[in-house]
Amino acid sequence: MSMVLITGSYQVLHDRPDGDTVHFLPQDPGFWFEVPGRNRVSRDENGGGSLRLDAIDALETHYKGVGPDFAHQPLGLGAHAARDELLRWLGFTDVVQDDTEKVTSSTPASVPGYILTGGADLFHRCVALVGRGTAPSVGDPPKPAKSGFRLDVTVDMLHETANHHLLSLGLVYPTFYQNLPDNLRADLTATSKQARAAMAPGSVWLNDVTTSGAKIENIESITEDLVLLPKLFRRLVDYVRLFGPGLGCLPAFLAGGTDEFTLPDHPKPLTGLQNVVEVTNTSTVRMTHPIEDILFTEK
Known part of the structure; x- marks a missing residue:
């Protein structure tokens, strides 16, 4: 199954990113309409939308379910570690958050990147593989793919994403949906098992x-x-x-x-x-x- 490429930038100011959710602004928000499936991506006034990182699930930092207040999982046992590593990997530094987990300042304000997506979820978040910097190259001679291009995502491409990075460190759990191509799921399964065996510092598998x-x-x-x-x-x-x-x-x-x-x-x-x-x-x-x-x- 191919995935749609969209280029743009990640932005966290006034948002509540966690280990598997971050805000993304396409260079052209019109490409949200290229996201496959019946669920549409919900956009803010600037054309940005929330991403859910495909194939992983991070400990909750601010779950709003039943009841008036946010609930979180143990913050010192992995919830903040996954969030902090995602933001560091994307290129954000000096991120300051208030006691509701909302970002009040960051350096820089945004970082360039791209996503590879096969659809949106029921909450109208784009489900995506998250990349930083320049999009994967295609063609002969190879050139960075443009937004709207449909890519058969390879394992090598997967290894350039935050999804694989966080899973390889054991900072998140694997959680697979049927839209994920079989070859990528097999690689992520092996990656998760290796991380579980390694029990690296900060890993969710330790506890x-x-x-x-x-x-x-x-x-x-x-x-x-x-x-x-x-x-x-x-x-x-x-x-x-x-x-x-x-x-x-x-x-x-x-x-x-x-x-x-x-x-x-x-x-x-x-x-x-x-x-x-x-x-x-x-x-x-x-x-x-x-x-x-x-x-x-x-x-």
């Missing part, structure tokens, strides 16, 4: 309890203490805010969700994370499959 089991005693268990797959965190924090820490009804709650996916040993689509989540003693939860084995359907 991850997603498949080993997380004992939930209160809301602080998941916001301050335990490192979990962000997709599971989001479901858990909403559940605990609504019903308290007892997890006896969590499978039923998850069954009401719309997560659709396939597994290697179950190629027919399943709906609801209760199919890959196990609760024991009404207080401990774990996922029964490694996240790289789950292939989600993009709605």
Whole structure:
């Protein structure tokens, strides 16, 4: 499957970037209409839009789910590390954020780059591979591709993106959707397994309890203490805010969700994370499959 190239610049001032979300302004915002799929990219007054980095999921720094306040995952155990590394890799320095995670100043104000996208999500964010500097070259003689060009993305191109960089350092979890080409998913799976084995400083794998089991005693268990797959965190924090820490009804709650996916040993689509989540003693939860084995359907 080919992806659409769009050139432009990354901008973070007055935004809330995290380890897998950043703001992008195309050189020509009209190219947002070239993004495939039925979901349209939501644009601000300047023509910029929010990007969700494809194939990865970073610990949450400001999740707005059920309840009046933002919730976050342990900030000192990877949530800020992924965000800071993404901004550094893109070329931002001296980034200052307020206590709501909003950027109040940065150097420079914007940095050039490009994205490779196969669509937008339900929240109207462009789902993309994120590159910096000059776009990949095509043709003979090779020249940087222009916006609107459809590229069959190679593994070498993938390795030039922030998505691969963050995953290789173990700062984010892999989270795959069906729109991602198989060859790229295979490479990212191998990259993630290497990062998990390396257990580098700052890696989410150092403290991850997603498949080993997380004992939930209160809301602080998941916001301050335990490192979990962000997709599971989001479901858990909403559940605990609504019903308290007892997890006896969590499978039923998850069954009401719309997560659709396939597994290697179950190629027919399943709906609801209760199919890959196990609760024991009404207080401990774990996922029964490694996240790289789950292939989600993009709605």
